[in-house]
Amino acid sequence: MLNEEILSGDLRVATAGIDLIEDALATQGVNVAATKWQPPMSVELASTLSTIALSEPVRAANREALARLTSARPHLVGILPASEAVRLEKGSFLHAGPPIEWENASGPLRGALIGAALLEGLADSAQDAGARFERGEFRLEPCHHRGAVGPMAGVVSPSMPMSVIEDEVGGGRAYCTINEGLGKVLRYGAFADEVLERLRWIERVLAPVLDEVLRGGEPIDLYAMAGEALQMGDECHNRNRAGTSLLLRAIGPSLIESRRPASDVAACFRFITGNDHFFLNLMMPAAKVAADSARNIDGSTMVVAMARNGTEFGIQLSGTGDEWFTGPSGVPQGLLFPGYGPEDANPDIGDSTITETVGVGGFAMAAAPAIVKFVGGTSDLALDSSRRMYDITLGEHPLFRLPALDFRGTPVGIDAALVVRHNTLPVVNTGIAGREAGVGQVGAGLVDPPARCFEDALRHFATRNEALLSV
Amino acid sequence: MLNEEILSGDLRVATAGIDLIEDALATQGVNVAATKWQPPMSVELASTLSTIALSEPVRAANREALARLTSARPHLVGILPASEAVRLEKGSFLHAGPPIEWENASGPLRGALIGAALLEGLADSAQDAGARFERGEFRLEPCHHRGAVGPMAGVVSPSMPMSVIEDEVGGGRAYCTINEGLGKVLRYGAFADEVLERLRWIERVLAPVLDEVLRGGEPIDLYAMAGEALQMGDECHNRNRAGTSLLLRAIGPSLIESRRPASDVAACFRFITGNDHFFLNLMMPAAKVAADSARNIDGSTMVVAMARNGTEFGIQLSGTGDEWFTGPSGVPQGLLFPGYGPEDANPDIGDSTITETVGVGGFAMAAAPAIVKFVGGTSDLALDSSRRMYDITLGEHPLFRLPALDFRGTPVGIDAALVVRHNTLPVVNTGIAGREAGVGQVGAGLVDPPARCFEDALRHFATRNEALLSV
Numbered sequence: 012m013l014n015e016e017i018l019s020g021d022l023r024v025a026t027a028g029i030d031l032i033e034d035a036l037a038t039q040g041v042n043v044a045a046t047k048w049q050p051p052m053s054v055e056l057a058s059t060l061s062t063i064a065l066s067e068p069v070r071a072a073n074r075e076a077l078a079r080l081t082s083a084r085p086h087l088v089g090i091l092p093a094s095e096a097v098r099l100e101k102g103s104f105l106h107a108g109p110p111i112e113w114e115n116a117s118g119p120l121r122g123a124l125i126g127a128a129l130l131e132g133l134a135d136s137a138q139d140a141g142a143r144f145e146r147g148e149f150r151l152e153p154c155h156h157r158g159a160v161g162p163m164a165g166v167v168s169p170s171m172p173m174s175v176i177e178d179e180v181g182g183g184r185a186y187c188t189i190n191e192g193l194g195k196v197l198r199y200g201a202f203a204d205e206v207l208e209r210l211r212w213i214e215r216v217l218a219p220v221l222d223e224v225l226r227g228g229e230p231i232d233l234y235a236m237a238g239e240a241l242q243m244g245d246e247c248h249n250r251n252r253a254g255t256s257l258l259l260r261a262i263g264p265s266l267i268e269s270r271r272p273a274s275d276v277a278a279c280f281r282f283i284t285g286n287d288h289f290f291l292n293l294m295m296p297a298a299k300v301a302a303d304s305a306r307n308i309d310g311s312t313m314v315v316a317m318a319r320n321g322t323e324f325g326i327q328l329s330g331t332g333d334e335w336f337t338g339p340s341g342v343p344q345g346l347l348f349p350g351y352g353p354e355d356a357n358p359d360i361g362d363s364t365i366t367e368t369v370g371v372g373g374f375a376m377a378a379a380p381a382i383v384k385f386v387g388g389t390s391d392l393a394l395d396s397s398r399r400m401y402d403i404t405l406g407e408h409p410l411f412r413l414p415a416l417d418f419r420g421t422p423v424g425i426d427a428a429l430v431v432r433h434n435t436l437p438v439v440n441t442g443i444a445g446r447e448a449g450v451g452q453v454g455a456g457l458v459d460p461p462a463r464c465f466e467d468a469l470r471h472f473a474t475r476n477e478a479l480l481s482v
Numbered sequence: 483m484l485n486e487e488i489l490s491g492d493l494r495v496a497t498a499g500i501d502l503i504e505d506a507l508a509t510q511g512v513n514v515a516a517t518k519w520q521p522p523m524s525v526e527l528a529s530t531l532s533t534i535a536l537s538e539p540v541r542a543a544n545r546e547a548l549a550r551l552t553s554a555r556p557h558l559v560g561i562l563p564a565s566e567a568v569r570l571e572k573g574s575f576l577h578a579g580p581p582i583e584w585e586n587a588s589g590p591l592r593g594a595l596i597g598a599a600l601l602e603g604l605a606d607s608a609q610d611a612g613a614r615f616e617r618g619e620f621r622l623e624p625c626h627h628r629g630a631v632g633p634m635a636g637v638v639s640p641s642m643p644m645s646v647i648e649d650e651v652g653g654g655r656a657y658c659t660i661n662e663g664l665g666k667v668l669r670y671g672a673f674a675d676e677v678l679e680r681l682r683w684i685e686r687v688l689a690p691v692l693d694e695v696l697r698g699g700e701p702i703d704l705y706a707m708a709g710e711a712l713q714m715g716d717e718c719h720n721r722n723r724a725g726t727s728l729l730l731r732a733i734g735p736s737l738i739e740s741r742r743p744a745s746d747v748a749a750c751f752r753f754i755t756g757n758d759h760f761f762l763n764l765m766m767p768a769a770k771v772a773a774d775s776a777r778n779i780d781g782s783t784m785v786v787a788m789a790r791n792g793t794e795f796g797i798q799l800s801g802t803g804d805e806w807f808t809g810p811s812g813v814p815q816g817l818l819f820p821g822y823g824p825e826d827a828n829p830d831i832g833d834s835t836i837t838e839t840v841g842v843g844g845f846a847m848a849a850a851p852a853i854v855k856f857v858g859g860t861s862d863l864a865l866d867s868s869r870r871m872y873d874i875t876l877g878e879h880p881l882f883r884l885p886a887l888d889f890r891g892t893p894v895g896i897d898a899a900l901v902v903r904h905n906t907l908p909v910v911n912t913g914i915a916g917r918e919a920g921v922g923q924v925g926a927g928l929v930d931p932p933a934r935c936f937e938d939a940l941r942h943f944a945t946r947n948e949a950l951l952s953v
Contacts, residue, residue, distance in 0.1 A: 040510060242852055243714040243724050244885065253714050256727035260755040263730060267738050267748040277738040284731040380885040381713055389888050414715065414851040415886060417860050 052434040053466050059473045062480045063312060063428045069480075072310030076329045077405040077424040080313070080369060083301035084179045086230035087293055090222035092214075094169040096186045097157040102133065103150045107165025107362040108320025109335040110153055113144040117321035119200025119357050122448030123164035124151075126202030130210055131168045137202060137449075155316055155327075159186040160299045160362035162291060163198035163444055164321065171210070172218035176296040177230065178304055185300035189213050189221075190292040192285065198361075199444045199451040220279045224265040231261055233297040237371065238410040240290070241421070246379035247294045248363055248372030249440050249455060254290030259283060295362065298369040305329050310479055312472060313405060314425040317368050317437065317460060321360035321444070326464045328427055328472060336468040338461025343443045345385040345456015357444040359458045364439055370408040370423025373438030373457070374400045377413045378421075382440055385455050396438045397422065403429040403437065427472070430465045523902045524937050530944045533951045534783060534899045540951075543781030547800045548876040548895040551784070551840060554772035555650045557701035558764055561693040563685075565640040567657045568628040573604065574621040578636025578833040579791025580806040581624055584615040588792035590671030590828050593919030594635035595622075597673030601681055602639045608673060608920075626787055626798075630657040631770045631833035633762060634669035634915055635792065642681070643689035647767040648701065649775055656771035660684050660692075661763040663756065669832075670915045670922040691750045695736040702732055704768040708842065709881040711761070712892070717850035718765045719834055719843030720911050720926060725761030730754055766833065769840040776800050781950055783943055784876060785896040788839050788908065788931065792831035792915070797935045799898055799943060807939040809932025814914045816856040816927015828915040830929045835910055841879040841894025844909030844928070845871045848884045849892075853911055856926050867909045868893065874900040874908065898943070901936045 025044045026033040033045040051057055063069050093099040104127055106120055116124070125140040128149065134140030143149060154161045161167055173186040188198075191209055195201040225231070236257045237245075243253035259280065269276045283289045302315045311329035318325055325337040340358035347356065366372035376382055377397035380390035394415060400422035401407075407420030425437055436459045443454040473480060494513045497504040504516040522528055534540050564570040575598055577591055587595070596611040599620065605611035614620060625632045632638055644657040659669075662680055666672040696702070707728045708716075714724030730751065740747045754760045773786045782800035789796055796808040811829035818827065837843035847853055848868035851861035865886060871893035872878075878891030896908055907930045914925040944951060 239723075243716075243727075245714075252710075253724065253727070256714075256724070256731055259734060260727055260730055263734055263737075263751045263755060264748040266734075267751055268744050273739050277735040280734045280738055284734060380888075390886055415861055417851075 049434045052431045052462050056431055056466060056469055059469060060428055060432050062473070063469070064432070066480055068310045069312060072308050072330060073313055073405050073424070073426060076305045076308045076311040076313040079181065080301055080305040080424055081406065081408055082180050083234070083304045085176045085185070085233050085297035085300045086179055087174060087225060087233055088177050088230045089175045089225045090172050090189075090218045091175055092169065093167050093171045093173050093186075096173040096175060097159050097167070099157070099167065099169045101131065101169055102148070103152060103169070105152055105154045105157060105159060105161060105165065105167035106320060107154060107161045107163065107360060108318040109323055109325030109337050111320045111322055112151060113147070115322050117357050117360065118446050118448040118450070119360060119444035120164045120166070120321045122200030122202050123166035123197050125448065126197045126206055127166045127168040129202060130207050131170060153318070153320075154362055155318060157186075158184060158299070158303065160295045160365050161188060161198070162190070162295060162363045163361040163442060164200055165362050166197060170214060172214055174293055174296060176233065176293070176300050178300045179230070181300075181304035183300045183303050185296040185303065187292045187296040187299075189217065190286060190289045192282070193288070193452065195451045199442070200448050201451040202449055216275050217279050217282060220266070220269060220271055220276055223269060223271070224262050228262075228265050231258070233293055234410050236261070237294055237297070238412065241371070241375055241378040241411055242414055244379050244381060246372055246375040246382055246440075248291065248366040249442070250379045250382055251290040251294065252287040254294060255283065255287050258290055258293070291363065294371070295365055298365040298371070301369050302365060307332060310476060312426050312428045312469070314368055314427055317364040318362045319359045319364065321357055324359060324460050324464060326427070326460070326468060328468050331468060331472055331475060334471060336464045336471065338463035341458045341461065343441050343454075343456035343458035345443065345454055347443065347454035348452070351445070351453040355445055355450070355453050357446045359439070359441060360444055361441065363441065367437055367439055368425065370404070370411055370421040373440045374404070374423070375411060375413065375421045376438065376440065377415045385440065386457055399435060400438060402433045403435050427465045427468045431469055436460050436462060520905045523905045523933050527902055527937060527940055530940060531899055531903050534940070534944070535903070537951055539781045540783060543779050543801060544784055544876050544895070544897060547776045547779045547782040547784040550652065550779075551772055551776040551895055552877065552879055553651050554705070554775050556647045556656070556704050556768035556771045557650055558645055558696060558704055559648050559701045560646045560696045561643050561660075561689045562646055563640065564638050564642045564644050564657075567644040567646060568630050568638070570628070570638065570640045572602065572640055573619070574623060574640070575599075576623055576625045576628060576630060576632060576636065576638035577791060578625060578632045578634065578831060579789040580794055580796030580808050582791045582793055583622060584618075586793050588828050588831065589917050589919040589921070590831060590915035591635045591637070591792045593671030593673050593921075594637035594668050596919065597668045597677055598637045598639040600673060601678050602641060624789070624791075625833055626789060628657075629655060629770070629774065631766045631836050632659060632669070633661070633766060633834045634832040634913060635671055636833050637668060641685060643685055645764055645767060647704065647764070647771050649771045650701070652771075652775035654771045654774050656767040656774065658763045658767040658770075660688065661757060661760045663753070664759070664923065666922045670913070671919050672922040673920055687746050688750050688753060691737070691740060691742055691747055694740060694742070695733050699736050702729070704764055705881050707732070708765055708768070709883065712842070712846055712849040712882055713885055715850050715852060717843055717846040717853055717911075719762065719837040720913070721850045721853055722761040722765065723758040725765060726754065726758050729761055729764070762834065765842070766836055769836040769842070772840050773836060778803060781947060783897050783899045783940070785839055785898055788835040789833045790830045790835065792828055795830060795931050795935060797898070797931070797939060799939050802939060802943055802946060805942060807935045807942065809934035812929045812932065814912050814925075814927035814929035816914065816925055818914065818925035819923070822916070822924040826916055826921070826924050828917045830910070830912060831915055832912065834912065838908055838910055839896065841875070841882055841892040844911045845875070845894070846882060846884065846892045847909065847911065848886045856911065857928055870906060871909060873904045874906050898936045898939045902940055907931050907933060
């Protein structure tokens with residue numbers, strides 16, 4: 012009888028893949044060592060995957076890419092208008108995600124572009140602005156192509172103030188607009204008068220105050236702050252309450268001693284403290300400058316950008332230059348605000364996935380169980396999301412640690428080859444924009460990147476590196 | 483053969499107490515339901531415990547006590563000198579813990595008393611001050627007897643500024659001195675010139691600035707802040723970084739608009755932001771006013787105070803009036819600063835265990851895995867500490883929630899009868915003071931209260947309530 016044989020001998024069983032057999036044996040008291048295994052995303056890529064896995068040059072390139080990615084130390088040094096920061100010309104607009112033209116742009120991106128054109132005085136009305144974009148009178152370009160990142164629609168026009176982030180290790184710079192707060196805001200595609208009024212106040216009052224404070228003091232070590240924020244319930248993408256608090260603690264004394272009118276300075280403090288996402292627009296360019304420091308390493312399969320324009324999700328690898336690999340943006344699943352249904356949600360949009368690219372955001376969800384309230388999950392979902400990401404990353408971040416996982420470093424350095432081999436997509440948590448131009452935010456949730464980006468990136472990588480891989 | 487019998491039938495086993503049998507059966511694949519059980523602390527109290535457990539009047543009294551404890555809403559309303567706040571007369575000093583006289587006082591308490599006497603100009607030198615205390619020239623009284631609480635030595639003298647906390651539900655008030663920061667500070671028994679200088683600056687500059695800000699604005703809802711801080715890695719006793727951050731966010735705009743010299747106001751901001759424990763001295767009186775609202779409920783076995791004077795640990799129950807039940811203070815086990823050994827550590831001291839009394843501190847350790855670094859534990863120790871406390875508490879706090887336990891309310895309302903029945907002592911995490919007067923802090927760690935306090939309290943309770951329990 013089988014039971015007797017199992018119990019009389021010292022049987023040990025190793026299982027791989029689905030847990031049916033593992034569970035059945037375990038209930039019978041058998042010593043089971045379960046190995047995690049899933050069939051790869053694409054069978055056709057199987058031989059490419061094994062070639063890559065066995066290639067020492069690829070491993071060395073990825074070690075170098077990971078080392079650069081994780082040794083960057085981004086600091087906030089000042090505020091500049093986009094016309095200076097990224098040399099943006101009148102009539103040019105930056106946007107989130109991979110390249111896109113007006114005709115393919117989704118509602119929130121169109122809304123934000125209309126708002127920015129009105130802000131710059133390039134159109135008389137929303138209709139006029141739309142017509143001018145339609146006629147191709149203005150130029151569109153991804154933020155990523157100018158060393159910048161933008162949350163949600165990510166639209167930047169020349170007059171907008173941008174934070175200036177400098178990597179003290181690699182010397183690079185990155186830029187991002189200033190967070191506008193919640194509700195009706197440009198980044199979610201709203202362009203009503205109140206939206207433009209707030210942008211003008213940011214330009215007129217907040218930016219000069221912040222710039223004075225920053226240039227008068229030591230550069231602010233954003234990664235040190237993010238590391239602390241992870242000990243305080245933030246994951247630095249959709250929860251930034253601690254980061255925002257730590258920033259205010261750092262600049263508080265200089266704000267008090269500012270020579271500008273106290274009512275203006277107090278209004279700046281109130282604006283920042285009224286908006287727990289303020290830190291996101293600093294974390295994003297901090298992540299961008301770190302990721303950029305790991306670009307263009309021949310033979311590396313590490314992801315250096317993930318970004319969405321509301322229509323397509325795109326990625327870039329360190330070893331494939333400026334090439335974008337794209338697939339259709341998914342619609343995030345999560346919690347919609349009252350009055351909105353799933354049909355109101357726009358496909359995934361924004362450059363904020365740069366946070367996941369550097370090992371925070373969805374990858375650090377174990378630090379922020381409050382985030383799983385979005386999707387009605389438990390705190391275990393938060394832990395599991397982080398844990399799964401170790402399968403597809405090259406290492407652990409030395410500065411970003413997860414208290415709930417005994418201070419293990421966050422999973423960092425997404426390897427496109429590991430993503431395809433394990434058939435495990437990066438976890439992304441995100442805000443949800445309304446589908447129509449002008450609506451604004453309608454919710455928040457989780458979304459899967461399209462598998463195709465990673466498969467295409469690997470195919471391209473294999474072709475480009477044929478010589479290297481055949482050695 | 484036993485194995486065959488077990489496997490052929492559908493055997494289920496329930497075990498109680500030690501896990502030896504449970505483990506042995508589980509390894510054989512048997513379905514075991516393990517029940518937690520420990521012999522009670524005191525066998526002699528067994529019949530008292532069953533009488534109390536069966537008493538409906540006791541249950542009703544405890545429900546009332548818990549309801550009051552958890553419905554308090556303490557607000558910070560202003561700053562007053564101790565002479566006004568608690569009507570402290572010249573020559574009188576408050577101290578932490580149950581009543582004690584100079585001859586039994588430990589080093590840090592003596593050091594703090596000497597410092598306070600010097601601060602008040604009541605002695606020419608430390609030696610002179612000591613001699614005067616020795617001769618009984620000054621009066622000592624517990625903070626708790628004046629509606630106040632004090633961290634560590636907890637010494638208060640008439641000129642010291644105290645925060646004024648008001649319970650918006652019950653209307654009560656409680657008071658505490660302002661946190662002095664780390665290093666050489668009075669509360670750890672240091673009395674060097676720099677210590678007294680800092681106390682004078684607090685009185686001259688910080689207190690008036692804070693009072694102006696507080697009286698000019700809305701009262702600050704400290705429990706709302708503590709509830710948020712628990713979502714941000716604080717447990718509100720030994721980790722207060724988030725609480726301190728949220729306080730600075732709340733008062734920042736008023737500080738900026740203060741009419742006092744900007745250099746003074748900026749110095750206040752720098753002082754607070756340089757000291758992550760600043761919030762503790764607000765959380766403690768908030769807890770005190772909540773605990774006081776649950777005092778004097780006939781028939782209640784709920785703990786309303788736990789406090790240590792450096793020699794004795796004492797508790798008070800709601801149903802036993804102002805009686806203290808004491809036992810010798812233990813020496814905390816944990817991390818000592820470089821240069822100090824276990825022989826340098828003073829026995830447990832301070833009123834800060836009022837935080838555990840209201841369901842935070844050690845009871846909320848699941849919110850703050852960083853705390854277990856004290857004792858070299860893992861994040862599981864933090865979770866387990868909170869989980870165990872549900873066994874000895876009457877309920878869960880509606881405002882204080884633990885993200886890592888799926889937002890379950892913290893265990894709150896320590897029942898002395900449950901402590902003795904389950905032989906489980908409240909978890910206390912604490913700073914460690916140097917044994918010698920004048921040394922200051924030497925470490926931080928965990929400590930057990932003496933079981934005797936809880937047993938004595940129950941005996942007294944049973945005698946006092948003989949009529950009630952015999953019905």
